[in-house]
Amino acid sequence: MLQKKRASERDLFTLVEDFFANSFSTGNELITEAVRRMLAAGGKRLRPRFTLLSAEAMGARATDHLPLAAYMELIHVATLIHDDVVDQAETRRGVNATAIDFGNRISVLAGDYLFAWIFKNVTAGYPHPVPNILSSTLADITDGEVLQLRALGDLNLRLSAYVEVATKKTARLFAASCECGGIMGGGDAIVVKAVHDFGLYYGIAFQMQDDLLDMTGDEIALGKPVGNDLREKKMTIPVILALDGADRKFRGDLERFYAEDDETRERIAGVVREIGRHGGFVKTKVAIAEYIERAKMSLAPLGNVAARAEFVAIADALLKS
Amino acid sequence: MLQKKRASERDLFTLVEDFFANSFSTGNELITEAVRRMLAAGGKRLRPRFTLLSAEAMGARATDHLPLAAYMELIHVATLIHDDVVDQAETRRGVNATAIDFGNRISVLAGDYLFAWIFKNVTAGYPHPVPNILSSTLADITDGEVLQLRALGDLNLRLSAYVEVATKKTARLFAASCECGGIMGGGDAIVVKAVHDFGLYYGIAFQMQDDLLDMTGDEIALGKPVGNDLREKKMTIPVILALDGADRKFRGDLERFYAEDDETRERIAGVVREIGRHGGFVKTKVAIAEYIERAKMSLAPLGNVAARAEFVAIADALLKS
Numbered sequence: 185m186l187q188k189k190r191a192s193e194r195d196l197f198t199l200v201e202d203f204f205a206n207s208f209s210t211g212n213e214l215i216t217e218a219v220r221r222m223l224a225a226g227g228k229r230l231r232p233r234f235t236l237l238s239a240e241a242m243g244a245r246a247t248d249h250l251p252l253a254a255y256m257e258l259i260h261v262a263t264l265i266h267d268d269v270v271d272q273a274e275t276r277r278g279v280n281a282t283a284i285d286f287g288n289r290i291s292v293l294a295g296d297y298l299f300a301w302i303f304k305n306v307t308a309g310y311p312h313p314v315p316n317i318l319s320s321t322l323a324d325i326t327d328g329e330v331l332q333l334r335a336l337g338d339l340n341l342r343l344s345a346y347v348e349v350a351t352k353k354t355a356r357l358f359a360a361s362c363e364c365g366g367i368m369g370g371g372d373a374i375v376v377k378a379v380h381d382f383g384l385y386y387g388i389a390f391q392m393q394d395d396l397l398d399m400t401g402d403e404i405a406l407g408k409p410v411g412n413d414l415r416e417k418k419m420t421i422p423v424i425l426a427l428d429g430a431d432r433k434f435r436g437d438l439e440r441f442y443a444e445d446d447e448t449r450e451r452i453a454g455v456v457r458e459i460g461r462h463g464g465f466v467k468t469k470v471a472i473a474e475y476i477e478r479a480k481m482s483l484a485p486l487g488n489v490a491a492r493a494e495f496v497a498i499a500d501a502l503l504k505s
Numbered sequence: 506m507l508q509k510k511r512a513s514e515r516d517l518f519t520l521v522e523d524f525f526a527n528s529f530s531t532g533n534e535l536i537t538e539a540v541r542r543m544l545a546a547g548g549k550r551l552r553p554r555f556t557l558l559s560a561e562a563m564g565a566r567a568t569d570h571l572p573l574a575a576y577m578e579l580i581h582v583a584t585l586i587h588d589d590v591v592d593q594a595e596t597r598r599g600v601n602a603t604a605i606d607f608g609n610r611i612s613v614l615a616g617d618y619l620f621a622w623i624f625k626n627v628t629a630g631y632p633h634p635v636p637n638i639l640s641s642t643l644a645d646i647t648d649g650e651v652l653q654l655r656a657l658g659d660l661n662l663r664l665s666a667y668v669e670v671a672t673k674k675t676a677r678l679f680a681a682s683c684e685c686g687g688i689m690g691g692g693d694a695i696v697v698k699a700v701h702d703f704g705l706y707y708g709i710a711f712q713m714q715d716d717l718l719d720m721t722g723d724e725i726a727l728g729k730p731v732g733n734d735l736r737e738k739k740m741t742i743p744v745i746l747a748l749d750g751a752d753r754k755f756r757g758d759l760e761r762f763y764a765e766d767d768e769t770r771e772r773i774a775g776v777v778r779e780i781g782r783h784g785g786f787v788k789t790k791v792a793i794a795e796y797i798e799r800a801k802m803s804l805a806p807l808g809n810v811a812a813r814a815e816f817v818a819i820a821d822a823l824l825k826s
Contacts, residue, residue, distance in 0.1 A: 212648050214651055266613050269590060271609045271610050288591065290654065292613060294651075296587060300646075303640035304643075307634075307640055313628075316628040320625045323625050326614045
């Protein structure tokens with residue numbers, strides 16, 4: 185009967201969408217509008233669903249934790265709005281919606297306002313350590329993005345350094361979404377750690393999958409050209425794993441690509457093929473499967489609650505995306 | 506003897522500078538460096554001095570509240586770093602240090618990291634309502650800046666709308682600096698409100714004075730060309746007060762200036778002269794003096810503590826700047 189009392193996965197998505205459609209509004213019209221546009225661009229709402237599922241895993245009701253879940257998505261949205269801000273030197277690389285429609289200034293202010301508005305609400309309505317978890321998470325996200333920028337084109341980047349960046353810029357927010365949902369759902373330290381760790385490992389796998397799809401995905405589904413990370417000289421996991429144990433010719437070829445400015449479709453397609461030929465894709469899939477396995481194993485302390493099966497289904501779905 | 510136990514005004518400045526020089530470091534090297542550069546560019550450190558003075562006004566020791574004082578300056582610094590982010594369309598208007606040296610991307614990330622790092626520390630180390638005051642203040646600052654952008658070139662902007670913008674974008678942080686210092690210094694509600702109100706009224710006067718100096722100040726002291734606000738089509742207090750009761754010719758001339766794109770030195774110098782001739786400067790000085798008077802009167806509940814005299818000295822100094 186437990187199964188009947190709780191919302192299904194599809195229902196959680198709808199709950200979140202309805203909440204944004206009917207209950208979301210900040211004190212600033214223009215910024216509310218910018219956020220709505222960003223939300224309308226789509227998204228699986230994984231972070232808020234993780235918050236709601238984590239609360240449910242503790243025996244709480246999802247509907248009681250919608251604002252908290254929404255803040256998790258909005259932190260993500262605010263970082264996306266700031267990602268849209270374009271360097272003058274980089275405009276040729278194509279610009280994104282918010283910055284084009286509203287300008288860099290408004291994009292910066294909209295993101296700042298959103299962060300501040302979230303923290304204002306969270307510090308007013310949630311007990312320690314929730315506000316601290318959210319601000320620490322945002323510090324990690326930005327720290328991770330700076331580390332990533334500094335590692336652009338660094339072919340000697342180690343796997344451990346990559347995992348640190350992926351953890352900070354992506355996984356921490358998944359972990360925090362679970363942790364805060366677990367805390368507010370009334371879970372004890374052991375089960376809260378269980379959902380936190382699920383989010384953390386899932387998040388690392390999520391970033392690796394994102395890296396992989398950038399090279400092997402469908403352009404239409406991606407909404408951007410294949411090989412975009414290479415174009416930006418990012419060091420992603422398929423590159424790092426393809427380089428591991430590779431011959432000097434391949435390394436030399438990659439070094440030239442990262443040093444030069446030849447970013448034609450053909451050149452990038454060639455580099456992607458070589459990364460695949462050197463095992464970059466297969467090894468990345470293995471790494472993703474390992475993190476997904478760790479994520480699922482983390483859930484053991486939850487016992488047989490229905491939310492656990494749903495977490496597992498979401499984790500398994502990543503392997504098939 | 507009370508006088509001897511507490512630091513003098515000059516000492517508070519030195520205390521803050523020493524704290525930044527010796528005790529300030531974030532978890533991210535590049536961002537610490539960007540902040541240090543911004544701090545090295547100068548500043549009177551009014552916000553942290555207000556925090557320390559407010560704590561002293563409650564009988565506490567300034568040296569016990571240096572980190573809190575530093576956060577107030579750092580919120581200001583983070584907003585300055587974000588102000589440096591340049592719109593593509595506006596690069597011709599000249600760009601500022603951080604964005605040039607580090608690029609828009611790093612500027613955005615540095616500001617975000619700084620906000621998050623401050624909130625992380627404040628939520629970990631300070632009781633309610635301090636974290637909420639800081640995040641509400643940041644929401645107000647950004648809201649105020651958006652309102653200001655939307656009011657560019659709006660010659661019908663009312664004085665009350667101007668005061669709302671000035672309050673949000675400038676005065677709230679002065680008020681919060683005082684309020685948080687007062688709270689952490691152990692003051693009761695009435696004296697905390699006294700220093701809060703001092704900060705609020707002082708902050709409005711400060712913004713008005715900033716507007717006035719933009720037209721009447723010395724280019725070298727300003728570090729930017731006279732009439733910069735006019736160049737950016739901002740509606741500042743001398744313009745609003747000069748328009749009040751002005752003849753149709755003057756209004757028509759201003760309308761043309763705000764609608765056209767003629768921003769030569771000569772044209773701007775001519776507009777500045779006309780604003781002065783229509784009483785814009787004199788009326789602004791009167792408004793500033795009124796807010797300074799209100800600020801000083803707010804301090805009555807403090808009685809005769811030494812910090813009060815110093816607040817008054819700082820307030821009076823604004824009138825002579």
